[in-house]
Amino acid sequence: MPRNIIDVTDLTVEEIDQLIATAEDIIANPVKYQDACAHKQLATLFFEPSTRTRLSFESAMLALGGSVLGFSSANSSSTAKGETVGDTVHTVSCYADIIAMRHPKEGAPFAASQVSEVPIINAGDGGHNHPTQTLTDLLTIHREKGRLDNFTIGFCGDLKFGRTVHSLVNALSRYENINFVLISPLELKLPRYVKEEALKKKGIPYTQTTDLESVIPQLDILYMTRVQKERFFNEEDYLRLKDSYILTPEKLESAKADLSILHPLPRVNEISVAVDKDPRATYWKQVKNGKYIRMALILKLLGIEV
Amino acid sequence: MNIDSIQNGIVLDHIQAGKSMDIYKYLHLDELDCSVAIIKNVRSGRMGKKDIIKIDSPMEVDFDVLGYIDSNITVNVIRNGKRVEKKHLELPKKLVNVIHCKNPRCITVSESQLDAIFVLSDAEKHTYRCAYCDTAIDKKF
Numbered sequence: 001m002p003r004n005i006i007d008v009t010d011l012t013v014e015e016i017d018q019l020i021a022t023a024e025d026i027i028a029n030p031v032k033y034q035d036a037c038a039h040k041q042l043a044t045l046f047f048e049p050s051t052r053t054r055l056s057f058e059s060a061m062l063a064l065g066g067s068v069l070g071f072s073s074a075n076s077s078s079t080a081k082g083e084t085v086g087d088t089v090h091t092v093s094c095y096a097d098i099i100a101m102r103h104p105k106e107g108a109p110f111a112a113s114q115v116s117e118v119p120i121i122n123a124g125d126g127g128h129n130h131p132t133q134t135l136t137d138l139l140t141i142h143r144e145k146g147r148l149d150n151f152t153i154g155f156c157g158d159l160k161f162g163r164t165v166h167s168l169v170n171a172l173s174r175y176e177n178i179n180f181v182l183i184s185p186l187e188l189k190l191p192r193y194v195k196e197e198a199l200k201k202k203g204i205p206y207t208q209t210t211d212l213e214s215v216i217p218q219l220d221i222l223y224m225t226r227v228q229k230e231r232f233f234n235e236e237d238y239l240r241l242k243d244s245y246i247l248t249p250e251k252l253e254s255a256k257a258d259l260s261i262l263h264p265l266p267r268v269n270e271i272s273v274a275v276d277k278d279p280r281a282t283y284w285k286q287v288k289n290g291k292y293i294r295m296a297l298i299l300k301l302l303g304i305e306v
Numbered sequence: 307m308n309i310d311s312i313q314n315g316i317v318l319d320h321i322q323a324g325k326s327m328d329i330y331k332y333l334h335l336d337e338l339d340c341s342v343a344i345i346k347n348v349r350s351g352r353m354g355k356k357d358i359i360k361i362d363s364p365m366e367v368d369f370d371v372l373g374y375i376d377s378n379i380t381v382n383v384i385r386n387g388k389r390v391e392k393k394h395l396e397l398p399k400k401l402v403n404v405i406h407c408k409n410p411r412c413i414t415v416s417e418s419q420l421d422a423i424f425v426l427s428d429a430e431k432h433t434y435r436c437a438y439c440d441t442a443i444d445k446k447f
Contacts, residue, residue: 085417106440110413111420128411193435193441193442
């Protein structure tokens, strides 16, 4: 059975450290890797729209000398004819060497992994998981702070449906001495199962609050998220909650000088554009890091050593 | 009240009082042609009251289903009128097509041909999680 990455915890801490080391080497020596995946094909199966993740995967494979095929919406696949996820993926696994898939239904990549003949990478499944964003976040934190332990991180916004938050909380819970501060409206708190599994069971302390400004001075990292319209069944709830938190230069006045502001993007208006000029804004670097860590992951899953 | 003892079959003992009909349903005992006796509210030194089911035919019992419903049940295998085996159940680590995910966003809800797989995540609280979407289901029996 091929190796799949459905959840970030499918990787051990040691494997994540190796991926980060490979990504760092790719950043330092891109030429060394430019033909590493020659004659290999990556299929990007995006049953839900995406700009960053799909292009990041495709850019990663092209930078490794491989090629890409796939589709960018369910309407342009046989899903529109009623084909199951399993059958679509089984078919594509006959053409490609590795598959990155995004699907609006939670658990779809796990279902795909049961029938695929090639490695499956979960590129986001509904509000559930998004492991390659988490790897991107870990690489970014590592590059900014030089470590993945001993800091205070605040997660702010939609912590209920924010799959990037769930995955990152899970991943960071395996490192030492991290203080979690969970900032959200009451309706969008981190789900019980994430708190139970990632934090409570391991005895990791965390704080929950609705007030960003009161906790901002203690943070080393601030992970902002968008309130996602597509996750709400009821538009009224979305409209009421969408502007719960807007990060502005004024709010950052009391923050630490070496704070790193991350955001998985796309943003709507939860980070004011004026913040982009602040040296603490790290989210554009994060986008770039996403390509490098995906390159490292593709190499690992294809078993290619450079 | 007299119930004939069975010659070849299975006796499910120490069922929590009132739960025998759930077991009857989940083990599909209604599909059997043989005699099946459901004895409710039997006096028990250990349990106060208990239910017992006697099945007068050798059959394959789904221990996962039984263990999920009530892991305190004991299974007695009877051959030629004598007990030849007594099994104590455990809470199963994995359940396949026993319970179904209630998360409307889960792929198993929209694609019902997929096996409904649940994994035990907390034995103390009897909590199972959907292998696809991680939604927790606390034991409902």
